[in-house]
Amino acid sequence: MASEGPRPLVAGNWKMNGSVAMLKEPRLLAAMLKDVKLKADVMVCPPAILVRRVKSVLKGSKIKVGGQDCHWAASGAHTGDISAEMLKEAGCTAVIVGHSERRTNHGETDEIVNKKARAVQKAGLKAIICIGETLEERKSGKTLEVVTRQLKGSLPEGSTASDTVIAYEPVWAIGTGLTPTTAEVAEVHALIRKELSGLMGQDGAGVRILYGGSVKPSNAEELMSQPNVNGALVGGASLKAADFLGIIKVYA
Numbered sequence: 346m347a348s349e350g351p352r353p354l355v356a357g358n359w360k361m362n363g364s365v366a367m368l369k370e371p372r373l374l375a376a377m378l379k380d381v382k383l384k385a386d387v388m389v390c391p392p393a394i395l396v397r398r399v400k401s402v403l404k405g406s407k408i409k410v411g412g413q414d415c416h417w418a419a420s421g422a423h424t425g426d427i428s429a430e431m432l433k434e435a436g437c438t439a440v441i442v443g444h445s446e447r448r449t450n451h452g453e454t455d456e457i458v459n460k461k462a463r464a465v466q467k468a469g470l471k472a473i474i475c476i477g478e479t480l481e482e483r484k485s486g487k488t489l490e491v492v493t494r495q496l497k498g499s500l501p502e503g504s505t506a507s508d509t510v511i512a513y514e515p516v517w518a519i520g521t522g523l524t525p526t527t528a529e530v531a532e533v534h535a536l537i538r539k540e541l542s543g544l545m546g547q548d549g550a551g552v553r554i555l556y557g558g559s560v561k562p563s564n565a566e567e568l569m570s571q572p573n574v575n576g577a578l579v580g581g582a583s584l585k586a587a588d589f590l591g592i593i594k595v596y597a
């Protein structure tokens with residue numbers, strides 16, 4: 346049973362995976378979801394170069410397309426970067442910011458993530474802001490402190506329930522097959538909800554809080570039924586239509 350709260354979102358983050366040949370997967374997913382009545386929104390976030398193609402394959406379906414990252418500026422001398430405005434023009438309705446792979450591999454701080462999230466919101470898109478502790482931080486009992494600090498630092502002032510999604514992704518659970526216990530997930534999501542209410546007032550209750558990290562068809566039901574879990578950010582299991590469908594079906 347999915348938990349109560351805002352309409353959930355199941356988003357698939359392809360990371361640096363995908364090709365023209367792989368377009369058959371979103372095409373298949375759209376066909377499989379055609380007559381399914383869902384109680385959740387579904388999104389795929391392919392590499393930027395595939396956004397237009399995925400968008401075109403999904404034309405007429407209810408599946409939305411998102412970006413994986415953007416620069417904080419709308420345009421300018423930033424070789425190799427793309428802006429939220431560009432992703433919007435290509436058909437995205439949301440952009441992931443602050444994924445732990447960006448924080449680790451590209452040195453992105455909360456301040457940078459905050460600027461990126463603000464740019465996404467300013468472009469009229471939803472910012473999917475990722476936060477989460479490392480294994481070392483969890484082992485030393487710092488999870489709640491780290492998550493609170495990242496949330497406060499990464500959430501732009503003036504954020505609303507309609508332009509903001511939070512994704513809690515414990516770094517040690519990403520791509521490892523490991524997941525926190527349901528009690529641990531519930532504890533962190535409750536903390537995020539409480540902090541959101543403090544930061545945003547009433548709107549805080551309407552922000553979707555996704556769980557991410559080794560979500561698969563076999564554990565999705567249990568994870569998604571935890572209080573304050575309003576969907577999932579899925580990596581590996583979003584690459585194959587059948588696996589992704591197995592997760593989405595929690596909300597069918």
Ligand SMILES: O=C[C@H](O)COP(=O)(O)O
Pocket residue numbers: 358444514518519520521522557558559560578579580581582
């Ligand atoms: O953005 C997605 C997350 O990093 C989760 O990845 P994963 O489902 O492969 O563990």
